[in-house]
Amino acid sequence: MSSGKILVAQGGGPTAVINQSLVGVVLEARRHLGIQRVYGARHGVRGIVNEDFVDLTQETSHNLELVANTPAAALGSTRDKPDLAYCQEMFKVLQAHRIEHFFNIGGNDSSDTVRIVAEEAQKAGYPLRCIHIPKTIDNDLVLNDHTPGFPSAARFVAQAFAGANLDNAALPGVYIGVVMGRHAGFLTAAAALGKKFPDDGPHLIYVPERVFEIERFLADVKATMDRYGRCVVAVSEGIHDASGTPILAKLAKDLERDAHGNVQLSGSGALADLLCEEIKAKLKIKRVRGDTFGYLQRSFVGCVSDVDQREAREVGEKAVQYAMWGSSNGSVAIRRTGFYSADFELLPLEAVAGKTRTMEDEFLSASGTDVTDAFRLYLRPLLGSGLPDAFRLRPNPVAKVLKA
């Protein structure tokens, strides 16, 4: 007899819309007669091995709608990256609770976890349907037009650079904004969408898809200062030298590493400070300021793309529909069908799991320090409606009297 139980979990870094996907799963699941209980795992996969579940069937639909509009994983998240043994533990718990459908909301690591758990269930002959629901501000899932969470973070970055550009125009100098992104530069490149007038910043954009050379960087900054008397720079935290060594790693003393063995890049202002010091020392420019957008770009309340909200809701809904009406495991993906419209498809888990997408060459200019119009056309509709716009006074100079 069917237990009618499903489980949903959230993993990785929070986004502005990750709870839209959670609520999409819960509300859609509650429509289906075959589903009796919707469980949520507290703090992702760790909540599964610890049997730390909440019953989302007992939550009001009204509060679910409010939670959907709240950023950061409402169930809690985790940075655990399960290996085979960990996934076997997870499967044991899923089996013990007679879970029939497992939904995991997260990035490429989360999709890999889903893949392994699905294999364990298959080996054991246990009928478990496993669906991965995409979520990452990095936009680095292969075969996805884009991923939920990215558009809202991109909107924050675009708005932040629009403001930083105005600030820098009022008080000229060099401004460096460091944006999240280890391998994929999509979020940093979004800074370009904050630009309106031809002389607006960001004047220079550095992404991990291109090798970062400090001498070249200094020459770029100098040329921009010479031309505009000011310079706004967007830099990805993941910039690295030709050997692949992060620029941050060349400087920092104590390097923290995560469960994946990677150097911790976020949560420190070190990279911005280093680049500012280089400019001050080598170019003798006085006013040089650096900001690290840090956790603001993924968690700030009150900066969200309405397109992102509705798509994040729909990938959750579609996940349940694929589980209930279909017969395969898989990863839900957004497919672009117009300018702008989107549809959804279920990709094989193996096609997505553990793979990393980076920016396509057509999105980056030949100079290596700007995006192309193809990228602007790609990103603009995702940022949603009501994007703030910057205006300036038109020039009406007054003739000098004393120094005429």
Add this chain to the structure above:
Amino acid sequence: MSSGKILVAQGGGPTAVINQSLVGVVLEARRHLGIQRVYGARHGVRGIVNEDFVDLTQETSHNLELVANTPAAALGSTRDKPDLAYCQEMFKVLQAHRIEHFFNIGGNDSSDTVRIVAEEAQKAGYPLRCIHIPKTIDNDLVLNDHTPGFPSAARFVAQAFAGANLDNAALPGVYIGVVMGRHAGFLTAAAALGKKFPDDGPHLIYVPERVFEIERFLADVKATMDRYGRCVVAVSEGIHDASGTPILAKLAKDLERDAHGNVQLSGSGALADLLCEEIKAKLKIKRVRGDTFGYLQRSFVGCVSDVDQREAREVGEKAVQYAMWGSSNGSVAIRRTGFYSADFELLPLEAVAGKTRTMEDEFLSASGTDVTDAFRLYLRPLLGSGLPDAFRLRPNPVAKVLKA
């Protein structure tokens, strides 16, 4: 014969609403028959000594309305702090251009400049009316209930901490957010308005009005971690030890100083990084993250208080009205008249100029790490309408099966 010429300038750090005050001056001035020309100085007082003026009478009212909604000084700003000789140069230019009214939008340094220029005009027997229009995110002008620009920056800080708290709840650890404010802690204290549920962060708030002791800080963080399993901290960049030495100055190698002789506190992530290192080293907590809000808090487009917008507009309008209908120089100030309503008054320049307000004792809790309800009551109406609200799932735990 009257020239009918007025001049307006913007000084100091940009805010989200500084252009509302500019446009308030321009549009109100254009209503008065006695005013023929409204000049704007490019980059504040520097534009005055350089005779770098634009004619705002030739700008459309439609574009002025759009510029009013754009953050950061549309005329450009400056960090110059004029001494007597500089002010004498300014006066020479004002006289040469037959300026009859001088409006300077800025903080306490700007009000001091207005005071000195007014004295020079008086000594020379030249009829120059001088009005200071308040603007500072620091909220540190004496005798002002609050200053335009502060409410919008406070809103950014409150929304940022609301989001950082959600992020920290999803992925627990220590999070430190460093907020602008050298002597006045108002903006840092605004972090408390991002708090909703009793266990929400910020759990600890450190302002320059209280001496910062690193051992006490570490004990506070440890106690919070023990109680909640996580800790969100708001820290003012201006925190200092008992001798008044900035905590940042105790660490940094190369200290940049501004025209006022102060150590440059903003534009670097060093303070957050130092505090994080202390926590990691002394408390052995693994997940410790620090963000420096930097220039985002004063220039981000798309985070503004509507109360701040309209008050900033009105102080500009009132400045022109005081100049045209009154007979004194002065500094426009906001006076609170209800919950919530405000009126304006013209204070003597000497009463405001060069003085610094800090947080009143009644706004700070006895613990020294929190604000009082009096502060919440003071700040909440200023943040304006439509403040985002955070919601959470209600607890409905599921019984364990394997570890029952």
